[in-house]
Amino acid sequence: MAGGKKPSVGVLGWQGRAGRRRRGTAPLVGRGAVGVSLHYAVLGLLSNGSMSGHDLSTTFSRGAGQFWTVNADGVQRSLDRLVEADLVSVEACPEQTYRSTRLGQSVLDDWMASDDEDVPRREVFLLRLSVAAGLGSDEVGVILRARISTMKGRLSTLMRAQKRQRSVEAIFPTELQRVTAEATLEHLIELARAEIDWAGALALGPCGHLRHSS
Secondary structure, eight states: OGGGOOOEEETTEEEOTTSOOOTTOOOOOSSHHHHHHHHHHHHHHHTTSOBOHHHHHHHHHHHHTTTSOOOHHHHHHHHHHHHHTTSEEEEOSSSOEEEEOHHHHHHHHHHHTSOGGGSOOOOHHHHHHHHHHTTOHHHHHHHHHHHHHHHHHHHHHHHHHHHHHHHSOSOSSSHHHHHHHHHHHHHHHHHHHHHHHHHHHHHHTHHHHHHHHO
16 A cells, blocks of 8 residues: 555444545445454454355354354355455465455454444343333333343353363364363353343342332
8 A cells, every 4th residue: 555554444444544445445344343343353264364155154153153143145245345345365276265365464453453442332132121111110020031031041052062162172273262262152151140140130129129019
């Protein structure tokens, strides 16, 4: 790029420091921050070398599937967008594979060093709970019981994933990736347990008291 300046990265994609896109490319856009974050995750996977679309989808699901849901079609759409933006190149021999370009690596580096504090926070459950609080304690009780049921199912899924992860050896390229994956699962399990306890205490405590006293 002119002057050797690296592109800066924002929630909706990358732009030059003067706020102009590089000629011939398109900004990284998707379904808000969710779609854009997938683009960066794909760039991260490709930074280790070329991969096919199938291998990318499989690797992503194995490493991040418990906290970031995406199907093969979603990964392919992300790849198409990255190719269009000149952040990923296509290699057709012997099979079609994808590789991060120098620009793609630069964009990834900027994103990794950025702060996500400006990403909009949207917690649908907490918004629903807030609305229910204005409708009465019965509505709040329904919301909390449904949440407890959902999180118990989530906890069971995570515990099964943890058991599978511990029973299979050498599924990660490096020891660091294995340790990080195990720690991430443990973190998600603790979050699920904490939310079940929190919702149960709220349902039996303040909200339960209000329901019985109303």
